[in-house]
Structure formats: C-alpha cells, structure tokens
Amino acid sequence: MDEGKSIGFIGMGDMGKMYARRLSDAGWKVNACDLPDKYEGLVKEFEARPKVEIMRNGHLVSRASDYIIYSVEAKNIDAVVRNFGPSTKLGAIVGGQTSCKAPEIEAFQRHLPKDVSIVSCHSLHGPGVDPKGQPLVLIKHRASDDDFAFVEKALSCLGSKHVYLTREQHDRITADTQAVTHAAFLSMGAAWKANNQFPWEYPRYIGGIENVKINITLRIYAAKWHVYAGLAILNPDAKKQIKQYAESVTELFKLMLAGHREELRDRVYAARAAVFGHNGERGEKKELLLRDELLDQFSLGEIPEKRLKNNHLSLLAIVDCWWKLGIVPYDHMICSTPLFRMWLGITEYLFRNTTLLEECIDTAIEDNTFRKDDLEFTFAARDWSARVSLGNFDGYREKFEEIQTYFAPRFPEATKLGNEMIKTILEKTGGNENEKGVKYIPQG
Numbered sequence: 001m002d003e004g005k006s007i008g009f010i011g012m013g014d015m016g017k018m019y020a021r022r023l024s025d026a027g028w029k030v031n032a033c034d035l036p037d038k039y040e041g042l043v044k045e046f047e048a049r050p051k052v053e054i055m056r057n058g059h060l061v062s063r064a065s066d067y068i069i070y071s072v073e074a075k076n077i078d079a080v081v082r083n084f085g086p087s088t089k090l091g092a093i094v095g096g097q098t099s100c101k102a103p104e105i106e107a108f109q110r111h112l113p114k115d116v117s118i119v120s121c122h123s124l125h126g127p128g129v130d131p132k133g134q135p136l137v138l139i140k141h142r143a144s145d146d147d148f149a150f151v152e153k154a155l156s157c158l159g160s161k162h163v164y165l166t167r168e169q170h171d172r173i174t175a176d177t178q179a180v181t182h183a184a185f186l187s188m189g190a191a192w193k194a195n196n197q198f199p200w201e202y203p204r205y206i207g208g209i210e211n212v213k214i215n216i217t218l219r220i221y222a223a224k225w226h227v228y229a230g231l232a233i234l235n236p237d238a239k240k241q242i243k244q245y246a247e248s249v250t251e252l253f254k255l256m257l258a259g260h261r262e263e264l265r266d267r268v269y270a271a272r273a274a275v276f277g278h279n280g281e282r283g284e285k286k287e288l289l290l291r292d293e294l295l296d297q298f299s300l301g302e303i304p305e306k307r308l309k310n311n312h313l314s315l316l317a318i319v320d321c322w323w324k325l326g327i328v329p330y331d332h333m334i335c336s337t338p339l340f341r342m343w344l345g346i347t348e349y350l351f352r353n354t355t356l357l358e359e360c361i362d363t364a365i366e367d368n369t370f371r372k373d374d375l376e377f378t379f380a381a382r383d384w385s386a387r388v389s390l391g392n393f394d395g396y397r398e399k400f401e402e403i404q405t406y407f408a409p410r411f412p413e414a415t416k417l418g419n420e421m422i423k424t425i426l427e428k429t430g431g432n433e434n435e436k437g438v439k440y441i442p443q444g
C-alpha cells in the first residue's frame with residue numbers, strides 16, 4: 001500500500017490504540033510506542049496483528065515512519081515533541097491528536113526539522129464511539145497538496161467526515177462546543193457529590209432529559225482527567241467560555257433566590273430569542289433532536305409515575321452563556337462531538353417548548369427544594385472556572401479524581417447505558433451517516 005509507507009503512533013493510550021487497530025485493519029503498516037514500561041504489555045496485546053510493530057520509544061517510531069501521529073497528553077506535547085521530533089524521518093509528515101491545537105502546532109514548529117510537513121488531526125469523539133460519520137478535523141498547517149492527500153487517504157479508513165480548519169478556527173470552535181459542555185456536566189457531578197447524593201436515587205433526577213444529565217456526567221467522570229483538563233486549560237478561548245458559564249449560573253441563581261420572576265423571565269426569553277429565535281423556532285431540524293420518551297429508557301433508576309419538575313439552572317445558564325458570547329450553537333454542528341449534540345439536544349428540548357420553559361421559571365421562583373442543589377451547582381461551576389483560569393492542572397486533577405472515586409461503583413452500568421443512549425440518539429439524529437468532507441466556514 002502506497003509503496004510501503006508506514007504510519008507511526010507515539011502514545012498508545014485509548015486513542016492511539018483505536019487508530020492503530022483501524023489503520024492496520026485497513027492494511028497499513030503501523031509503528032507504535034508508548035512509555036518504555038508499557039513495551040512488553042503492548043507487544044503482547046498486539047501480537048496477533050503482524051501489521052503493528054511495537055517499538056521501544058519515539059525515536060525508533062519517528063525514524064521509521066512516513067506519517068507520525070503524536071497521541072499523548074496535551075500537557076506533555078511540547079516535552080514529547082522536543083524529545084522525539086529531531087529523529088523524524090527526512091521529508092515525513094507529522095501530526096497530533098491532542099484536543100487543543102495551539103500548543104501542539106507550536107511544539108511542531110519549534111522542534112521539528114524544516115523539511116517535515118505538519119498536518120494535524122482531531123477526532124471529535126471518544127475512543128469508544130464508532131468513528132464512522134463523526135467529524136474528523138484536519139489541519140493542513142505546513143504541507144504540500146500531495147502530503148495532505150496522503151493523510152486524507154490514510155485516515156479515510158475511519159469513515160469520518162473530514163472537516164478542514166485552521167488551528168485558530170479549531171480552538172475557537174472546540175472552546176464553544178467541548179470545553180463549556182464539559183464544565184456543565186463536571187459541575188453537576190461536583191454538586192451531587194457535595195450534597196452526598198447519587199442522583200439516580202432521587203425521583204427528580206430520573207427519566208427524560210435527567211437521564212442524559214446523569215449518564216453524560218458519569219461518562220465524563222469515568223474517563224481520564226487529563227483529556228478534559230488539557231482542552232480547557234490550554235485553550236485561551238475555553239477559559240473565557242467557562243468563566244461566562246459560571247457567571248451566567250451565578251446571576252440566574254441570584255434572580256431565583258431573590259424571587260425576581262419578571263427579570264428572570266425577561267432574561268431567559270432574551271437568551272432564547274438570540275439562540276433559538278423569538279418563538280424557539282430555530283433548530284437543527286424541524287423535529288427536536290431529542291425527546292423525553294426516547295430518553296426514558298436510559299435510566300439508572302426507577303422512573304417515577306409523575307415526572308417531577310426541575311428549574312434546570314444548568315440549561316438556562318448555557319443558553320444565557322451562548323447569548324452573552326454571541327454563540328449560535330447550530331453554527332458549530334459540523335464540528336460537534338456526541339456529548340455536545342446531547343447537550344444541545346436537551347437544551348433545545350427545553351427552550352423550544354414554551355410550556356416547559358414557563359414551568360421551569362415557575363419552579364425556579366416557587367419551589368425552594370432545589371436551592372441546596374443549585375447552591376452547590378453554582379459553587380461548582382465557579383470553582384471549575386477558577387481552576388481552569390489559574391491553569392491549575394494539579395488542582396483540576398485533585399477535584400476530578402475525588403469525584404471520580406465517589407461515582408466509580410456505578411461506572412460499568414452507566415458506561416453501558418451511556419453507550420446505548422449515544423448510539424440510539426446518533427441513529428435518530430442522523431449523526432452517523434457518512435458524507436464527503438466539508439470546508440467549514442465559521443459564521444461571524
């Protein structure tokens with residue numbers, strides 16, 4: 001295949017392995033390494049795949065491969081490229097899988113020899129999701145058309161939708177989509193833990209869109225902290241979005257506490273008009289992305305006979321945040337992750353249904369049984385924002401892992417349910433169809 005060209009992977013964690021398996025299945029020769037202590041284990045794991053050669057370090061991968069993908073923690077990218085970059089084969093192509101492109105491309109520019117092309121990628125989904133039909137961002141930073149065509153050809157076996165962006169466009173959009181979405185779900189988990197609650201044990205958190213909140217929160221906490229920390233802390237646009245989200249949560253909660261119904265209502269409707277149109281008519285499709293009946297089946301607890309009301313502070317705040325930052329989330333659909341589509345789906349469900357939105361405002365003002373949940377949610381959103389703004393990786397990790405430990409016993413069940421939920425919803429929302437690549441032109 002392609003006169004014996006080979007693809008290299010530095011970093012054989014979840015994403016590196018997923019790529020290595022799929023590329024070798026498609027017939028490519030793959031050279032791969034992780035840290036030296038993983039060598040023996042990887043050799044064993046890949047012994048049945050003769051197309052995958054496990055090497056002892058990144059120097060060996062770099063000198064032998066025609067296209068090398070760094071698939072390591074974003075926070076380590078500079079150190080790893082500094083170490084192995086100078087060993088890159090003459091005239092090879094180098095790219096990375098990290099979730100924030102400014103530091104990655106800067107590391108390539110600083111440490112790679114000048115004859116090396118730079119084409120980066122970013123699969124906008126986790127390692128457990130079928131890449132078919134999911135967006136795959138490609139960044140032609142420094143490369144000939146032939147080199148870029150080679151990358152497209154090699155990665156075409158993933159069956160993803162190619163989206164062509166610059167690194168700046170990539171980082172802006174993923175701040176709007178991924179970083180702020182994670183901040184919301186991370187805050188829900190933090191608030192439940194702070195109140196010593198397992199939400200599936202409370203009728204108010206069961207069924208419909210509440211299931212999405214629980215399943216996605218647990219899915220995020222079941223994953224690796226560095227993925228979320230990296231894409232939030234290293235992306236300057238993300239800090240701004242997460243800060244605005246925390247401010248929106250705080251300001252809306254204050255209106256609720258003070259019982260300022262009209263002010264709250266005006267603000268919610270102004271945000272709705274900006275994001276969803278005056279009557280909530282703007283959407284991805286005429287039909288809603290998600291509906292309660294579809295979501296009821298993905299429950300970790302018993303569905304109550306009568307659905308309990310919620311003021312959905314987390315959802316009111318995201319629309320307020322989009323409004324304040326001038327973001328129209330539908331503009332980013334082409335670069336959306338499954339989690340972002342779920343998040344937009346439940347938000348849209350609430351905001352395009354005036355009866356539900358009114359019920360939410362009534363609950364916010366009249367029902368004080370939510371106050372302790374909302375108080376902890378507000379603290380949590382502000383605390384995550386502070387840790388991200390300070391660039392505090394250790395502080396991020398400490399908080400993440402504490403909450404991870406709290407929820408860990410339910411991860412196997414929640415992951416299974418979450419996978420089914422995502423699969424069903426992607427099928428319903430047409431998120432898995434395969435299309436030709438798109439050149440993304442951001443609006444505004």
Ligand SMILES: NC(=O)C1=CN([C@@H]2O[C@H](COP(=O)(O)OP(=O)(O)OC[C@H]3O[C@@H](n4cnc5c(N)ncnc54)[C@H](OP(=O)(O)O)[C@@H]3O)[C@@H](O)[C@H]2O)C=CC1
Pocket residue numbers: 010011012013014015016033034035058071072073074076080097098099100122123124125126127224226227230231
């Ligand atoms: N998981 C996801 O959903 C997605 C992740 N990404 C991005 O892809 C990248 C990889 O993520 P993921 O696979 O999930 O993370 P993992 O932690 O599973 O994998 C990263 C691997 O790189 C290894 N590594 C670190 N330093 C070196 C080195 N010097 N030489 C060789 N290997 C090294 C790590 O070892 P050790 O653990 O011992 O440090 C680890 O095994 C990250 O930048 C992430 O942001 C992108 C899309 C989706």
Ligand SMILES: O=C(O)C(=O)Cc1ccc(O)cc1
Pocket residue numbers: 098099123124125126178227231337338339340
């Ligand atoms: O879908 C999400 O937002 C995820 O959490 C999975 C994920 C994590 C990191 C990425 O760079 C891309 C996708």
